[in-house]
Amino acid sequence: MERGVPIRSVSRAISTIQAINQMGSLSMMQISKLVGVPYPTACRIVQTLIHEGLIEQEPARKYYRATALVESLSQGFQGDSMVVEYARSHIRTLTEKNGWPVSVAVRVGTQMVVRDSTHAETSLTFERYYPGFRLPLMDCASGRVCLAHMSQHELDELMRWVGLVGMPEDRELTAYVSVNSLKKIREEGYAAIGWGQHNLNPGKTSTISVPIIQHGRFEAAVTLIYFATAMKQDEAIERYLSDLKKTAGQITADLLAEKESQILEQVN
Structure with missing residues (x-):
């Protein structure tokens, strides 16, 4: 298939489903703002998605939420399920x-997508972050760890894609890659961001992230989130980086052991 500019209406419909899924429910005005489309366009997109059974209006107010049919979009997808399965006990x-x-x-495109978290298992959080929550690749610690472990070819392909279809905020990625030293992140084995802006409570939390590497390739990022006012970044790194790296190493070891087990089963 020839590579070219995507169909904008399809892209906008997908963005609408993602926005509603992430926030739980949204008004038409909120959809218009989050997706970046005029209000009349948002109305047409919503009407189409209602017709397809993917979203519905709440009974008591003009807010729109996803239906169970949205789950059908992921049927058959395995992807990184093994990473999530083996990471769960370790992050807990x-x-x-x-x-x-x-x-x-x-990483999914130019975003980092949460696949699992322990926000629901601690009181030290402002919000619960469910699987599917998205963060801009260049503006989160996990995204920077991911970028640092890409090959030059992968980076070049990502830059090409951002230039072709990326949103204005995605194009900031180019500036980040050219100005900041990904080599330093790779050598130190972590990335940290203070007072993060791209979450449900902007400016209230800071993060430290380390990679899960398998066979020399980035698989996922493990990120610890703490209250920005609780401690300075240097103190948090000193306290928690070693444990984070140990956790990532344990997950990697479990994944490798499972791969070896599968190979032995095939041989036998």
Whole structure:
């Protein structure tokens, strides 16, 4: 199939489903703002998605929410399920030890998508972050760890895609890659962001993220989230980086052991 500019109406419909899924429910005006389309366009998109059974209006107010049919869009997708499965017990252990929530995120296009987290298992959080929550690749610690472990070819392909179809905020990625040293992040094995802006409570939390590497390739990021006012970034790194790296190493070891087990089963 020839590569070219995507169909904008399809892209906007997908963005609408993602926005509603992430926030739980949205008004038409909120959809218009979040998706970046005029109000009349938002109305047509919503009407189409209602017709297809993917979203519905709430009974008591003019807010729109996803239906169970949305789950059908992921049927048959396995993807990084093994990473999530083997990470779950380890991130829970880390939260039990330090108190702070921990998440596992993977890259999807120019965003990092939360696949699992322990926000629901600790009181040290402002919000619960469910699987599917998205963060801009260049503006989150997990995204920067991901970028740092890309090959030059992968980076070049990502830049090409951003230039072709990226939103204005995505194009900031180019500036980040050219100005900041991804090599330093890769060598130190972590990325940290203070007073993060791209979450449900902008400016209230800070993060430290480390990679899960398998066979030399980035698989996912493990991120610890803490209250920005609780401690300075240097103190948080000193306290928690070692445990984060240990957790990522344990997940990697479990994944490799499972792969080896599968190979032995095939041989036998």
